[in-house]
Amino acid sequence: MRKTLWIVSLLLVASFVLAACGGASTTGGEPVTVVETVIVEVPAEGAVVAPSGYGVTLETVKARGNLICGVNSQVPGFGYIDADGNFSGIDVDYCRALAAAIFGDANKVEFRPVTAAERFTALQSGEIDVLSRNTTWSLVRDTELGGNFTATTFYDGQGMMVPADSGINSLQDLAGGTVCVQTGTTTELNLADVMSSLGIAYTPAVYEDADSTFAAYAEERCDAVTTDKSGLVSRRTVLADPSAHVILDVTMSKEPLGPMVRHGDDQWFDIAQWTVFAMIAGEEFGITSANVDSVRSSATAPEVMRLLGLEGDMGLKLGLNNDWGYNIIKLVGNYEEVYNRSLGPDTPTYIPRGYNSLYTEGGLLYAPPVR
Amino acid sequence: MTQENSILPPLTERFGILRWLRKNLFGSWLDAALTIIGAFIIYWAVTGLLTWAFTVAEWKVVSVNLRLFMVGQYPLQQLWRLWLALGFLMFLTGNSLAIWARRSYVATILLLAFPALLTLLPFGSEPRKWLIILSLTGVIGWGIGWSKPQALGRSVIFGWILSLPMFLLLTRGFTPEGGTMPIVGTNLWGGLLLTFLLTVVGILFSFPLGVFLALGRRSELPIIRLASVIYIELVRGVPLITIFFMAQLMLPLFLPPNWTVDRILRAMVAVTLFSAAYLAENVRGGLQAIPKGQFEAAHALGLNGAQTMVYIILPQALRLIIPILVGQFIAVFKDTALVAIVGLFDLVGIAKTVLAQPDFLGLQREVYVFISLIYWVLSYGMSYLSQQLEVKLGVGNR
Numbered sequence: 001m002r003k004t005l006w007i008v009s010l011l012l013v014a015s016f017v018l019a020a021c022g023g024a025s026t027t028g029g030e031p032v033t034v035v036e037t038v039i040v041e042v043p044a045e046g047a048v049v050a051p052s053g054y055g056v057t058l059e060t061v062k063a064r065g066n067l068i069c070g071v072n073s074q075v076p077g078f079g080y081i082d083a084d085g086n087f088s089g090i091d092v093d094y095c096r097a098l099a100a101a102i103f104g105d106a107n108k109v110e111f112r113p114v115t116a117a118e119r120f121t122a123l124q125s126g127e128i129d130v131l132s133r134n135t136t137w138s139l140v141r142d143t144e145l146g147g148n149f150t151a152t153t154f155y156d157g158q159g160m161m162v163p164a165d166s167g168i169n170s171l172q173d174l175a176g177g178t179v180c181v182q183t184g185t186t187t188e189l190n191l192a193d194v195m196s197s198l199g200i201a202y203t204p205a206v207y208e209d210a211d212s213t214f215a216a217y218a219e220e221r222c223d224a225v226t227t228d229k230s231g232l233v234s235r236r237t238v239l240a241d242p243s244a245h246v247i248l249d250v251t252m253s254k255e256p257l258g259p260m261v262r263h264g265d266d267q268w269f270d271i272a273q274w275t276v277f278a279m280i281a282g283e284e285f286g287i288t289s290a291n292v293d294s295v296r297s298s299a300t301a302p303e304v305m306r307l308l309g310l311e312g313d314m315g316l317k318l319g320l321n322n323d324w325g326y327n328i329i330k331l332v333g334n335y336e337e338v339y340n341r342s343l344g345p346d347t348p349t350y351i352p353r354g355y356n357s358l359y360t361e362g363g364l365l366y367a368p369p370v371r
Numbered sequence: 372m373t374q375e376n377s378i379l380p381p382l383t384e385r386f387g388i389l390r391w392l393r394k395n396l397f398g399s400w401l402d403a404a405l406t407i408i409g410a411f412i413i414y415w416a417v418t419g420l421l422t423w424a425f426t427v428a429e430w431k432v433v434s435v436n437l438r439l440f441m442v443g444q445y446p447l448q449q450l451w452r453l454w455l456a457l458g459f460l461m462f463l464t465g466n467s468l469a470i471w472a473r474r475s476y477v478a479t480i481l482l483l484a485f486p487a488l489l490t491l492l493p494f495g496s497e498p499r500k501w502l503i504i505l506s507l508t509g510v511i512g513w514g515i516g517w518s519k520p521q522a523l524g525r526s527v528i529f530g531w532i533l534s535l536p537m538f539l540l541l542t543r544g545f546t547p548e549g550g551t552m553p554i555v556g557t558n559l560w561g562g563l564l565l566t567f568l569l570t571v572v573g574i575l576f577s578f579p580l581g582v583f584l585a586l587g588r589r590s591e592l593p594i595i596r597l598a599s600v601i602y603i604e605l606v607r608g609v610p611l612i613t614i615f616f617m618a619q620l621m622l623p624l625f626l627p628p629n630w631t632v633d634r635i636l637r638a639m640v641a642v643t644l645f646s647a648a649y650l651a652e653n654v655r656g657g658l659q660a661i662p663k664g665q666f667e668a669a670h671a672l673g674l675n676g677a678q679t680m681v682y683i684i685l686p687q688a689l690r691l692i693i694p695i696l697v698g699q700f701i702a703v704f705k706d707t708a709l710v711a712i713v714g715l716f717d718l719v720g721i722a723k724t725v726l727a728q729p730d731f732l733g734l735q736r737e738v739y740v741f742i743s744l745i746y747w748v749l750s751y752g753m754s755y756l757s758q759q760l761e762v763k764l765g766v767g768n769r
Contacts, residue, residue, distance in 0.1 A: 073716070073724040080727035081716075083435045085444035085559075110558060113724075115714045118620045125623035127631060237732030348729040 052264030058102070058271065058319050061129055066108045069095035070128035073113040076234050077342045077349035078134045078154075087111045090342040091132045094153055094259055097332040098130060098275045101324040106331040120145045123262055130272055132259040134230060147260040150273035154258070155355035155364055157251035158190050159229035161236060164246045166223065171200060171250055177223035178203045182213045186253065191226055194252045214238070224248075228255055233349045242348060249352035271318050277367035278325045281307055282334030284358055284367065289333040296326060306370045314370055325370070335365065423736075432731040433741045434493035439725060440742070443561015443716045449544070452552065453564065454501045456541040458508045460534060461486065465512025466527045470520045478759050483509040535575060542568070557635040561716030563745065565635070569707040569717065573642035574700050580643065581650025586680065588655055599651070606648035612709050614641045619713040638710045646703045653695045657688035690764055697757035701750045708746075718742050 061067050071092050072079035079089040092111065099109040114122045114133060123131045124146050135141070136156070137149040160179075162168040168177075171194070181188045183206035195202055205222045207213040214235050217225035227235070229247060236242045261272050282288070285304050287295050296308045305311040308329075309322035316322060332338065343351045357363025396406040433440070442453060461483075468479045486505035494502070516523055542560065544552040560568070587599030606614075618637040626632065661684050669679040689696070711720035722738045725731065 073714070073720075074727045076727045076729050076732060080729075081439065081444065081721075081724045082728060083439065083730075085439060085447075110556070112558065113714045113716070115712065117616070118714065121620050121624060125626075127623055234727070234732075237726075238735065239733065242732055348732055 052262050054265060055267045055319065057129055057262070057265045057268035060126075061102060066110050067095065067099045067102060067130070068110045068112055068128045069098070070114040070119055070122050070131040070133055071095065071111050072133045073111075075134055075230060076237060077347065077351070078230060079113075079132075088342065090154060090338055091134060091257075091259075093332055093338045093341065094132045094276070095130070097279060097328045097338075098259075098272060100327040100331040101271065101275050101278070101320055104321065104323065104327045104331075106327075120147065123147055123260065126262075129268075130259050130261050134257045135260055137256040137258055141260070146263045148263060148269055149256075149258050149260050150269060151276035152256040152258045152364070153276055154230075154256075155251065156228055156230050156255035156257050157355070158187055158226055158253040158255075159232050159351075160224050160226050160248040160250055160252075161217075161232045161245050162224045162248060163220075164244050168224065168248070170248065171195070171198060174202055174224055175200050176202065178205050178221070180205045180207065180213050180217045180222040180225040182207055182210055182227065187227055190253045210235075226252070228253075229351050230257075233343075233351060237348075247351055249354050251354050267319050271320065274318060274370075275328060277370070278307060278328045279333070279335040279338060280358070280365045280367040281370060282325075282329045283336040283365075284360065287329050287334060288337055289330055292326060292329045303370060312371070424740075428737050428740075429731075429734055430493075430737060432725065432728075432734045432737050435731075436725045436728075437492070437494060439721050440562050440718065440745075442564045443721055444559040445561070445564065446555060446559065449553070449555055452541045452544070454505070456538045457486075458505055459530075459537060461505045461509040462512035463527060463530050463534060465509040465514075466516035466523060467531070469513045469516030470524055470527060472759070472763070473517070473520070475759055475763075478756065479513065483513060535571060538571075539568070557633050560635060562721045563718055565710075565715065566704070566707050566717045568635075569639055569642055569710065570700075570704045572639045573646050573703045573707070576639075576643040577646035577650055577703070578696075580647035582654050582685070584647060584651035585654035585658060588651065589658060603648045603651050606645055607652070611641075611645050611706055612712060614645050615709055615713045617641075634715065638707075638713075638715055642703060642707060645706075646699065649699055649702075650696070653692050653699060654688065656695070657692035658684065660691055661687055693757060693761055693764070697753060701753055704750060704753070705746060718745065 069092075071087060071089075073081060073087070075089070075091075077089055079087065079091045082088045095109050095111065096106040100106040102108075112122070112128050114128065114131070119131055119133055119135065120141070122128045131147070132153075134154070134156070135149075137152065141147060142149055160171065160174075162174075168174060179191060179202055181191055181204050188204065188206065191204065205216060207216055210227065210231075213227075214225060216222060218239055225232075225235075229251070232247050236245050236247075239245060259272055259276070261269050281303075282292075285295075285301070285307070287304065287308070292308070295304065296310065299305045299308060299310060302311065306314050307325040309315055309324065309326050313322055315324040318324065321327075333341070339353065339356065340346070343349055353363065355364045357365060359366040397403040438447075442450065445453070464482055468475070468482065472478060483506055486502040486509070490499045490502050516527070541552075542555065542564070543557070544550075544554040546552050547554065584599050584603055587595045588603065590596045590599070615638065618641045619634065622632065622637060665683055665687070666679060669683045674682065707717055708719040710717050711723060714720070716724065719742065722742050726735060726738055
């Protein structure tokens, strides 16, 4: 009797499981013939995705009265909480700029700390309006994960850290030296590629994991250590004397980080993208939060006038007010101000601008014309 | 002389530090060696720790961020609400101690003086003032309870039942922005406050659920029994962290669009459901320890099934398993730390974000030692109180 009960219950559970699977594969009314297996990380079919379509997100955000921004809370310089309980960092300031563009109030933003695992789900399900959490732009994330990267706010990439008193200022100075690197990673391959193309002889000291790599560097078993720059910044923090180490102004790989929005709402995409461009353009035209008022009152250059909303109704075309650009720069600052606030020379998390300089200064920051 | 000698105990039992040392620590060459090695290790560890704590450690990271550790991003202007809620709890504690634990002087003094002792920590002047007020409130509550123990019993129980809803209401607020009690979103709850709420809600709600599941598992109705067994085995078969992931990551995908469940609420439900499965088995252990004669005696007195359970069996069973229950509660308290992994700012979560502050980079040891200390003090407090309760109920002696 008891045995039969068990078998029945097992069958019951099994049938539930099968029913659930069956249900998922037949959404849309008719059975789906599986032709090929496609591995999708986030359930694309049957999963609930926030309603999207032209203008929906902006409408939702305005109705709610604040922007919900998915951020990181544990990366120095990019997203963290200061002692007063406020979020800080370059990714966080982007959210403030977006809120300033929409509401004319940089504080109308709710920061939602999201983990690496949940960030795309949170974006898809509409829990957050925009994801600004040191996320690398890649093809898969731009397509299968149902999101669109808007622009690059920080060109991260493999960097090199050396002791400040070592006198090493460039990769060439490392000739004949030893570099600590984690084995089996693209980091190791990038290092080999870059060094051989520059014709620099060096000895790689390889370690199994990141912890032992940096431990070896701390014990001075090598002259330099390499990994992503943002990683170097946070790793530097756990060294005995963080200020005794500098990150060289070289970038050896591509890790473009930027804000991401959901597929399906082009207006929202435009707003998120042009918020970045407005900050970059602000730096290019030399408009800062300090001088924006005087610049606006005396502006003659058409480009500046359009950015600050004096001419051309640019904001209305985005679905915002015409002073959107003015608000971004006035309330949050241009790109340089935002960068220096979190990653500038006066901060413990200093990273040389490198690729994150304006195109006029040899960097990659380039905002399309506001016209 | 001979008379005096005969009064003394045998040489081997006479008291003396040297004799005690010789007997217990240096009984043989092996003992002596072990003693010396042990003493050396203790000396080395303790001096190392003290040197670090008083000379190397930079405790500024803790003192500057004390508010973050305690309440997370809870707005400064609204903190008085939390103090008020704590004051209510202290009053009830004082009351209860005077009514039900009149002889437990040590526990009473410790509990009532605890907030005042906390002023030794580097709090600002405002929190210090509140902490003193908390202690005073406790003492006043104790005084009132002491003078009228009979009359107050019922109202204190009522107060305790009311305390959690009141705490939650005060924490969350109920008027829109600008009112006296503006709503503070749960996204701003953090630190010890969040850990405390998760633990209390987890314990309070999982306990009845666990008892029901235990009774269900022993039920003679097959469907109820099967449902209880499936639930218990299913939940016990997965790690807590997967339940948190399920609640935080998968749930939003299954909910209809624009339908969000508060993240803190999700974590509370996850803790409750998880802990209930374990509690059910603990309670079942207690139930099984009750001899059959008790059931038969209750039956002979004419009690029905429910009455037997409520008046005869459960009181005995629960009394038996107090040590296990407290163990489970302490486990719940510490398990809440896992919510840090799914992005909530409990004590551990806030510690991680404090460590990302550029001003305090690389101070992992200070921060983790500090929060470990908080966990230890509170866990040991729970354990100590449960021991007092056991003594009072005579668990070991009956």
